[in-house]
Amino acid sequence: MQEDEVSLLDLLVIGPLLFVFMRQAWRNAAQDPDAAPKIARLRAAFGSRKP
Numbered sequence: 001m002q003e004d005e006v007s008l009l010d011l012l013v014i015g016p017l018l019f020v021f022m023r024q025a026w027r028n029a030a031q032d033p034d035a036a037p038k039i040a041r042l043r044a045a046f047g048s049r050k051p
Contacts (some may be wrong), residue, residue, distance in 0.1 A: 029035045 026039065030039045
């Protein structure tokens with residue numbers, strides 16, 4: 001039972017941190033002239049409204 005609690009705690013702590021790091025990576029990649037069109041296509045594929 002305690003192993004399940006640790007896993008849930010890990011998820012609650014690591015999940016938001018992973019989200020923040022991934023969001024920053026997407027923003028940095030969008031600044032790269034070679035990667036910007038690829039990022040734009042991925043955003044469109046996932047239905048993002050941002051340009």
